[in-house]
Amino acid sequence: MSEKILIAPAGWEERYSDGLIIDIDEFQPNKILIIFSEKYAERTEPARKKIQEKALSSSAKYLEYQFDYVDEVNLYNSVVDLLTQHISECDEIRFNATTTPRNLIWYILHYLADKKINTQFSYFRPEKYSEEYLSRDAKEPKFVLKCSGIVYPDLPTCILVVSGYDEERLFQLKQKYEPKKMLIGRQTGEQYDNKERNYFNKHEQIDIEYFDFDFYDTSNESVMLLSEKLNSFEDEYNIVAASLGPKPSALLLFKLIQIKPDIGLLYIPAGDYSQNYSIGIKERSQKLEVITWEH
Amino acid sequence: MQKLTNPFEFDAAPNLDPRLLVEWFIEDHNLSRFVQSSRNVLINGERGSGKSMILIYNSVRYQKLRHEINNEPFPPSNIGVYIPCNTALIHKQEYRLLPEVEQVILSEHFLAYSIGAAIAKDLNEVSDKFSEEDHKFLLDEFAYLTGENLSPNQGTFIFLQRAIRNRLRNDQIQLGKGVDVKLDTLEASSFFTLIFPILSALKQTSLLKDTHISLLIDDAHDLNPHQKKILNSWIGYRDHSVFSFKTAIAGTRYYDMTTSFGGTILEGHDYITIDLEKPIQNKSSDFGKFAREVVEKRLKKINVNITADEFFPENDNFRKAIEKYNEITRKEVIDKGITSKKTISDYVYKYSRARYFQERSSKANKPPYSGFETIVHLSTGVIRNLLDPCYWMYEALLSEDNKTIEVISPEIQKKVIQQRSAALWEFIKNKLETQVVGCGKTEADQLRNLITKVTEHFRYRLLNHKSEPRVLTFSISGFEGVQRDELEPLLRLAQKAQLIYIRIGPAKDGGGREDYYNLNRMLFPEYGLDVIGQNGRASLKAIDLINAAKGESIPTENEKSLVDTIQLGVFDE
Numbered sequence: 001m002s003e004k005i006l007i008a009p010a011g012w013e014e015r016y017s018d019g020l021i022i023d024i025d026e027f028q029p030n031k032i033l034i035i036f037s038e039k040y041a042e043r044t045e046p047a048r049k050k051i052q053e054k055a056l057s058s059s060a061k062y063l064e065y066q067f068d069y070v071d072e073v074n075l076y077n078s079v080v081d082l083l084t085q086h087i088s089e090c091d092e093i094r095f096n097a098t099t100t101p102r103n104l105i106w107y108i109l110h111y112l113a114d115k116k117i118n119t120q121f122s123y124f125r126p127e128k129y130s131e132e133y134l135s136r137d138a139k140e141p142k143f144v145l146k147c148s149g150i151v152y153p154d155l156p157t158c159i160l161v162v163s164g165y166d167e168e169r170l171f172q173l174k175q176k177y178e179p180k181k182m183l184i185g186r187q188t189g190e191q192y193d194n195k196e197r198n199y200f201n202k203h204e205q206i207d208i209e210y211f212d213f214d215f216y217d218t219s220n221e222s223v224m225l226l227s228e229k230l231n232s233f234e235d236e237y238n239i240v241a242a243s244l245g246p247k248p249s250a251l252l253l254f255k256l257i258q259i260k261p262d263i264g265l266l267y268i269p270a271g272d273y274s275q276n277y278s279i280g281i282k283e284r285s286q287k288l289e290v291i292t293w294e295h
Numbered sequence: 296m297q298k299l300t301n302p303f304e305f306d307a308a309p310n311l312d313p314r315l316l317v318e319w320f321i322e323d324h325n326l327s328r329f330v331q332s333s334r335n336v337l338i339n340g341e342r343g344s345g346k347s348m349i350l351i352y353n354s355v356r357y358q359k360l361r362h363e364i365n366n367e368p369f370p371p372s373n374i375g376v377y378i379p380c381n382t383a384l385i386h387k388q389e390y391r392l393l394p395e396v397e398q399v400i401l402s403e404h405f406l407a408y409s410i411g412a413a414i415a416k417d418l419n420e421v422s423d424k425f426s427e428e429d430h431k432f433l434l435d436e437f438a439y440l441t442g443e444n445l446s447p448n449q450g451t452f453i454f455l456q457r458a459i460r461n462r463l464r465n466d467q468i469q470l471g472k473g474v475d476v477k478l479d480t481l482e483a484s485s486f487f488t489l490i491f492p493i494l495s496a497l498k499q500t501s502l503l504k505d506t507h508i509s510l511l512i513d514d515a516h517d518l519n520p521h522q523k524k525i526l527n528s529w530i531g532y533r534d535h536s537v538f539s540f541k542t543a544i545a546g547t548r549y550y551d552m553t554t555s556f557g558g559t560i561l562e563g564h565d566y567i568t569i570d571l572e573k574p575i576q577n578k579s580s581d582f583g584k585f586a587r588e589v590v591e592k593r594l595k596k597i598n599v600n601i602t603a604d605e606f607f608p609e610n611d612n613f614r615k616a617i618e619k620y621n622e623i624t625r626k627e628v629i630d631k632g633i634t635s636k637k638t639i640s641d642y643v644y645k646y647s648r649a650r651y652f653q654e655r656s657s658k659a660n661k662p663p664y665s666g667f668e669t670i671v672h673l674s675t676g677v678i679r680n681l682l683d684p685c686y687w688m689y690e691a692l693l694s695e696d697n698k699t700i701e702v703i704s705p706e707i708q709k710k711v712i713q714q715r716s717a718a719l720w721e722f723i724k725n726k727l728e729t730q731v732v733g734c735g736k737t738e739a740d741q742l743r744n745l746i747t748k749v750t751e752h753f754r755y756r757l758l759n760h761k762s763e764p765r766v767l768t769f770s771i772s773g774f775e776g777v778q779r780d781e782l783e784p785l786l787r788l789a790q791k792a793q794l795i796y797i798r799i800g801p802a803k804d805g806g807g808r809e810d811y812y813n814l815n816r817m818l819f820p821e822y823g824l825d826v827i828g829q830n831g832r833a834s835l836k837a838i839d840l841i842n843a844a845k846g847e848s849i850p851t852e853n854e855k856s857l858v859d860t861i862q863l864g865v866f867d868e
Contacts, residue, residue, distance in 0.1 A: 111474055114472075152463060
């Protein structure tokens with residue numbers, strides 16, 4: 001018998017719990033799967049309690065699982081085991097990725113894509129972001145397990161960065177992978193000061209290209225547009241992509257690698273996320289997207 | 296690629312224009328002797344020390360270019376294949392989803408194919424040097440080895456490159472499929488099933504029959520843990536009649552030297568080390584000479600035929616002031632009845648420059664840092680650090696005036712040096728957490744404190760120390776047990792952030808050798824410190840450095856009476 005399953009890795013921001021309550025009311029799941037990080041167990045506890053109460057009042061089965069987010073292999077295997085245990089191919093799935101780390105978003109999407117389970121992707125923007133730091137103590141960038149593309153040792157690296165302009169993260173990517181080319185996408189409508197253009201030293205022979213793009217638009221048309229930007233040089237480089245902007249850009253990149261499987265995904269883990277990462281919740285900023293995987 | 300106008304360009308070697316690299320490279324004959332030998336060599340050096348440049352310069356595509364530009368013989372007696380390890384393939388993590396034994400198999404497979412791809416790429420550049428018979432022979436061998444069908448009119452090395460790519464493509468498609476990783480369909484290759492036969496085939500050609508092949512492994516620290524052990528096992532292979540490894544590593548200190556079989560490769564026995572982390576004590580040191588050659592060769596290429604000292608002249612007033620203090624201190628020591636020339640010269644060496652800094656008003660502007668020797672010392676012995684301020688000085692003039700630049704005035708030098716020093720402190724103040732991998736908030740605070748307190752300590756020494764005021768290097772005493780456990784990770788971070796450079800030298804007491812530590816000297820101008828130190832080192836206690844990381848000053852003698860002369864620290868302003 002098919003079930004309606006809501007997957008929602010736990011966060012502590014208002015938009016997480018408030019958004020999830022909207023999801024529960026809209027989607028009416030039979031089962032809610034909450035994954036939470038060992039490290040932030042205490043911080044996510046109030047939100048988890050709130051969701052548990054909501055689940056009880058909605059007659060949905062509430063299940064929560066504590067995972068080690070730090071060890072990538074452990075996290076990947078735990079996700080696969082959990083989803084294998086709870087999800088069958090005829091289930092209806094909604095995935096609330098509002099505050100989910102990107103690597104976890106990609107592991108979950110990889111599983112769902114592999115099993116060809118169509119998925120509703122839900123994301124809520126906050127009213128505003130914290131004015132202090134958002135995350136810090138960045139760890140070494142890593143290739144994403146099972147989403148690392150098809151690469152050749154005799155080709156140079158091109159890093160596609162979507163979106164936003166995070167100077168430190170760009171610096172880390174540049175230092176670690178020494179790319180020959182960087183393609184930096186900037187969210188349309190956002191303002192950037194001139195310093196960004198001066199960030200890369202003139203003496204560095206990196207070919208840097210900027211482009212403006214709406215990374216909140218994760219439609220198939222948008223994915224095609226992004227894909228076209230790579231057509232002219234994809235044979236000359238190993239292209240690896242990193243999402244530094246809003247979470248929908250992680251979905252956009254995942255959809256991109258479905259049509260261009262040679263592209264690999266990169267992830268920069270952070271050791272510390274701000275307790276006050278964001279405030280409030282906006283209505284769902286884009287329509288709830290149903291992702292259909294090609295059979 | 297932008298048009299190059301600045302002779303002090305210093306991008307990573309693989310990104311430099313090949314002709315420029317050949318023109319700019321300074322051949323160190325001692326070092327070349329080892330790189331061109333048939334022995335295994337480990338090249339140790341921090342980021343920017345020129346490791347990649349050495350390997351690339353000795354790779355076959357550049358050997359051919361050297362033949363064309365400099366009329367060097369081709370093929371040389373030892374050809375090199377450049378094998379970068381900082382590649383997307385090496386960084387893949389899927390192997391970690393496999394059981395241990397299979398992790399090793401997949402890791403070796405990717406490493407062997409990386410070497411195979413490098414051989415194909417580099418030898419394709421000299422494909423025209425092989426005879427028709429050589430090509431025919433190699434094509435047959437490569438087809439047999441890779442199991443690929445030959446298509447007509449395909450170049451020999453393009454064929455090998457495509458065969459390797461096809462195989463890698465299929466393997467990666469299999470690895471990416473499904474939610475598990477399975478090696479069922481992977482026909483794993485190893486050094487001895489893929490690379491050794493390729494090298495043996497190359498040695499049978501008329502072109503390379505008398506030629507040794509060096510596998511130039513760059514950035515081996517980027518290999519995964521299994522690949523490091525596998526490479527070590529290969530390095531342990533004693534027969535060097537066909538090939539040897541020249542392996543560049545950023546920091547052998549923490550590099551795993553064990554093999555896949557549980558053994559360890561030994562220096563002298565399995566390999567020799569070339570250490571690019573050299574001390575810089577004076578302008579006649581190896582690094583000082585090398586730095587001068589690097590700069591003068593680059594100047595010559597833009598038709599500026601003067602010495603590095605003439606191109607980067609010292610501020611006149613500063614030079615005269617130092618001469619004055621040389622005279623004053625000479626007179627002082629002679630007045631004490633000393634007649635030995637050596638003692639007089641030692642005294643002047645130790646105290647004259649210190650006296651200049653000691654007698655400056657605490658309210659005076661920063662000293663006019665300038666002169667090529669100052670720039671050499673500011674580099675802390677790292678070639679990229681040498682070229683960095685030179686590049687920016689040249690750029691400053693380019694933007695002011697587009698005429699031929701024949702000299703960098705002391706004023707421009709001072710301005711750029713102050714800017715680069717301030718930028719380094721800004722990095723310490725605001726960017727450690729975000730730009731140094733593994734540096735969280737706690738570590739950033741500790742590192743910031745440590746660097747600040749050690750810099751303040753050296754400033755204190757310069758202004759007050761009775762016998763060795765100009766010492767700028769330190770060793771650590773009591774560096775064991777829990778104190779080592781606490782301090783060492785911080786020093787490693789400082790090294791990674793290129794704020795501290797670690798060298799090995801003779802121990803002060805009891806013989807043997809010990810580590811000694813150099814702060815990046817670009818830190819000093821912001822504190823008004825002398826960047827040219829004296830030969831010698833201070834011994835700091837591990838516990839004092841641990842406390843310094845917590846924000847405490849490093850204890851000094853007579854601190855109370857002399858504290859007034861200490862200027863404000865960078866973070867107090």
